[in-house]
Amino acid sequence: MNxxxxxxxxxxxxxxxxxxADLTYWQVLDASNMVGRPDNPRLRLQADQVRRGRIYDRNGVLLAGRTIDSQGFVHRYYTDPSLSTVIGYDSPRYGMSELEQSYNDYLTGQVAGASWTQVVNSWEHRPVTGDDITLTIDDRLQRDIDALMPPNPSAAVVMDPRNGQVLAMVSHPNFDANQIKNPAYWQSLLTDPGRxxxxxxADGYYPPGSTFKIVTLSAALDSGVSSLNDIYAGTQALGPITVDGHVFPNTINNLNDCGGRVIPPPITLEEGLVCSDNIVFIxxxxxxxxxxxxxYAHRFGIGSAPPFPIPVLASHVHTPGTPFGQLELAQSAFGQGDLHVTPLAMVMATAAIGNGGVMETPQLIKTITAPNxxxxxxxxxxxxxxxxxxxTASEVTSAMKQVVAVGTGVLARSQGISIAGKTGTAETGGTQLPHAWFVCFAPADHPRIAVAVIVEHGGEGATTAAPLAGQIVRDAVALGY
Amino acid sequence: MTERLRLQEWLLLVLANAIMLGGFALLSEVRYHHVLLGQLTYPIVFALSTFLFSVGLSVLQPAADQFIWPVVSLLAGMGILVVSRLDAGLGHRQVVWTILGEALALLALSVPRDLTVLRRYKYTIAFAGLFLIILTIVAGTDINGSGYKRWIGFHGIYFQPVEILKPMIAVFFAAYLDEKRELLSAARLQIGPIRLPPFQYLAPLVAVWGLSLLLLVKQNDLGSALLFLGIFLAMIYVGTARAVYPIGGFVMFVVGAFLAFHLFPHVRDRTEIWLDPWVHAAGSGFQLIQGLIALSTGGIGGQGLGQGQPYLVPVVTTDFILAAIGEELGLLGVVALLALLLFVVFRGLAIAIASTNNFHKLLAAGLVAIVGIQTIVIVGGTTRLMPLTGVPLPYLSYGGSAALANYVIAGLLLRISGARA
Structure with missing residues (x-):
């Protein structure tokens, strides 16, 4: 028996x-596979307990905060809906967007440089605290511009030309990220034609229209093919002009109403900019x-996307590898053709001229601060x-000052502030009104702000966008910029 | 009187209780950032009871094995610790049940005066067991809504007859095999290459086979069915050395299970969950998969006591206690506890080998077979080695009836070990 x-x-x-052996398989060999399963309730529990980092404006105004409920779960709230497309949202159901997404690793404390405290916290299974982010945004200016801009699709951005810091970026219509958790609200956002x-x-994609003439003028002066005093007489100023069989019509109206004045030919190249004469720029x-x-377009950053904390569309000047014909060149010279830009790209180009020809990398993050x-x-x-x-920059600046002083941009004129700007009226084809553009910087000689404004299908840049930009400049100056 | 001084046992008990109390102190530190004496009351009472039992052993069975009791106490202590971590109230109740189990084991050390007298009452014991099962099927209570009446009792005090049945059935088989082993070893019937004993001696085998299927079908208790069959086959193998019994019994069970699979939907459901839990991840396979996720979360070292989320696994205090242990104590903790269980099994088998009495030999082997097979069935079910069947993990799962049965097993083993001299 034994x-x-x-x-x-x-x-x-x-x-x-x-x-x-089987336990070793589950607990060691296949462990990461099992732990990562979406039906592991621990993953969501841990994610919901992370003390998500707060977001502040440049002056310490809270923009995105957190509350912790009695069960230790963290809830996100936002204080300024006008920043909903900058900060984005963090929703368990619909995911993340914008800064909440691109800086999620910082906000959830996953970025290395793990301090001793973090190591101890993880041993102790304490919830992780994320890093706080301070933006370059000034929420006072942001709210001013939000109130100023029309509710229909439009955008405005303010940048400090000296360091590329974005002070405000408004996109209309916006939404309330606090309500994202409501499925009906989310559905309404998805189906809203105003998107x-x-x-x-950063992601609006528009033909720049005549605002692009500042790039064409910069290129012509910088490469030495033109000077501001070049004379355009007769049909050289008025048209019509034929390129590759395409007839560009007479532009007498521009010269008959240039900031309320009549400028008869012959005109200088500077007057061509001041009165936004397409024939001259062709x-x-x-x-x-x-x-x-x-x-030169590429040097101004057109054709690529600048590095930026939130997703940015690359501006487009011409499809590489295809022939760049005379007609397309003529159209591109006054901002049509195949050109498509974001307002961010336009404000960067404008700021570069104001900043003596140096284009700064756009900034949105001022500092990131650890929990300690x-x-x-x-x-x-x-x-x-x-x-x-x-x-070249100072020559273009002087011409742009004239645009606001006596040209198409007079409605941006502001008491006691010298502004250098340019209007744009971008044709979109079809029967809808053109997009109204205005770009400018101020004070013109030592700019502290550069502005780009667009109102989709808003009509003339001179009448729709220029007054908005002027008000934005005055608001910024009132805040000390 | 040096024999009465069970020094090894005392030293090991000190170690076992230190581990258990250390665990409770850790749990209190994690929960309240202080070691609160109030959190230690029940475990201290339990620790004292283990020493008291040791004193009882010195008096009643001074020559008994000195390793079994500390190991059983450590296993039970870890069970109380893990159950308390999941549900403090259940933990307190488990301490009470465990102390009642110790009292019952103390009783088993001395009554009856001669253990072999049980042989005479083997049929009484067998019929009492059968009666209990039938009573449960007829007049039992379904206290957890499983759809099956598995409890007997009233006014909040319920017990599971199937747990008590485990040591009873080991006693019956030991007595039966001790009497009939010669006859069963001799082959009289020849069917082809298979030689079998006369049919009348095979009757108990058929009876156990029937009992297993009854449990399977009427109670949906595949685990107990497997367990009873396993105990029987292990014991008949030990008693007769005829491989035909375990093999034949296993084949019969497979045939029975195959029939049950086709005849009874709940058996089919279980098998399908086992074969492919992933497609039922949110439904019938939820428990199994959540258990595996808990084990995986633990990894090698575990999340640390009180620092995981084992409460996310359904029925984690009883059938799925292994998932909780695996999540918080890791593979190392699980293997350590399995090693302790295997130690109990090996120690029991060594006691069986050392014993000069055949009834004692068979009984000791049968008792540890209960512990060993039950462990294999529930751990294998949790890790998907075999279909999941709800049996408790010996000494570790929450359960009053199971605690009583497990302590009766421990008491009988100690008694057999002490009687060998």
Missing amino acids: ANIRRLGIFFLIAFGVIV PLINRV QVGLKLGGTRFLE GSAVTSPSPSTYSTPISPT
């Missing part, structure tokens, strides 16, 4: 060995040539590109 008992013991030994989830500053573009035109108060990172200003020389 031999059988021993064999029974061997059976149990083997059976327990098999069980331990409130889009950040129109000739400047043709004189410049396709290669140089594209080169130490700075995790503070992005420092960096030059993105140097499209033109300081001399």
Whole structure:
């Protein structure tokens, strides 16, 4: 009988060995696979307990906060709906967007540089506290602009040309990220024809219209093919002009009502900008040539997307690899053709002219602060590109000052503030009104702010966008900028 | 009188209780950031009871094995610890049940005066067991809404007859095999290459087979069915050395289970969950998959006592206690506890080998087979080695009837070990 008992013991030994091997499979070999299963309730529990980092404006005004309920779960709230397309949302059901998404690793405390406290916290299974983010946004200016801009699709962005810091970015219509958890509200956002989830500053995609003439003019002056005093007489100023068989019609209206004045030919190149004369700019573009035109466009950042904390569309000047014909060049020279830009790209180009020809990388993050108060990172200003020389920049600036002083931009004129700007009226085809644009910087000689404004299908830039931009400048100056 | 001084046992008990109390102190620290004496009252009472039992052993069975009691106490202590972590109230009740179990084990150490006298009452015991099962099927209570009447009792005090039946059936088989082993070893019937004993001696085998299927079908208690069959086959193998019994019994069970699979939907459901739990992840396979996720969350070292979320697994205090242990104590903790269970089994088998009395040999082997097979069935069910069947993990799961049965097993083993001299 004893031999059988021993064999029974061997059976149990083997059976327990098999069980331990199987446990090793589940607990070690296949563990990460099982733990990562979406039906593991621990994942959501942990995520819901993370003390998500707060977001502040440049002056410490709370923009995105957190509350912790009695069960230890963290809830997100937002204080300024006008920033809904900048900060985005963090929804268990619909995911994340904008900064909430792109800086999620910081906000949830997952970025390395793990301090000793964090290691101890993880041993102790304490909820993780994320890093706080301070934006370059000034919420006072943001709210002013939000109140100023029309409710229909439109966008405005304010940047400090000296360091690329974005002070305000408004995109209309916007939404209330606090209500995202309501499925009916979410559905209404998805079906809204105004597409409130889009950040129109970074992801709006528009032909720049005549605002692009500042780029064409910069290129022509910087490369030496033109000077501001070049004379355009007769049909050179008035048209019509034929390029590759396409007839560009007479522009007498522009010269008959240039900021309320009549400017009869002959006119200078500067007056061509001041009165936004397409015929003049077609000739400047043709004189410049396709290669140089594209080169300068690229130097101004058109054709690519700048690095930015939230998703940005790349602006488009011309499809590479396809021939850049005379007609497309002529159209592009005054901002039509195949050109498509974001308001962010336009404000960067404008700021570069104001900043003596140096384009700064756009900034949205001022500092990121660890829970213990130490700075995790503070992005420092960096030059993105140097499209033109300081001399060219000051020449273009003087012409843009004239635009606001006596030209198409007079409705942006502001008492005691010198503004350099440019209107744009971008044709979109079809029967809808054109997009109304205005770009400017102020004070013109040592700018502290650059502004781009667009009102989709808002009509003339001169009458719709210029007054808005002027008010934005005055608001910014009133706040000390 | 040096024999009465059970020094090894005392030292090991100190260690076992230190581990258990250390665990409670840790749990209190995690929960309240202080070691609160109030949190330690029940475990201290339990620790004292283990020493008291040891004193009882010195008096009643001074020559008994000195390793079994500390190991059983450590297993029970860890069970109380994990159950308390999941549900403090249940933990208190488990302490009460465990102390009642110790009292019952103390009784088993001395009554009856001669253990072999049980042989005479083997049929009484067998019929009492059968009666209990039938009574449960007829007049039982379904206290947890499983759809099956598995409890007997009233006014809030219920017990599971199937647990009490486990040691009873080991006693019956030991007595039966001790009497008939010669006859069963001899082969009289020849069917082809298979030689079998006369049919009348096979009757108990058929009876146990029937009992297993009855439990399976009427109670949906596949675990107990497997367990009873397993005990019987292990014991008949020990008694007769004829491999035909375990093999034949296993084949018969497979045939029965195959029939049950086709005849009874609940048996079919279980098998399908076992074969492919993933497609039923949110439904019938939920418990199994959540248990596996808990085990995986534990990894090698575990999340730490009180620091995981084992309460997310359904029925975690009883059938799925392993998932809770695995999540918080990790593979290391689980393997350590399995090693302790295997130690009890091996110690029991060593006692069986050392015993000079055949009834004692068979009984000791049968008792540890209960512990070993039950462990394999529930752990294997949790890790998907075999279909999931609800049996408690010996000494560790919450359960009053199970605690009483497990302590009777421990008491009988100690008694047999002490009687060998």
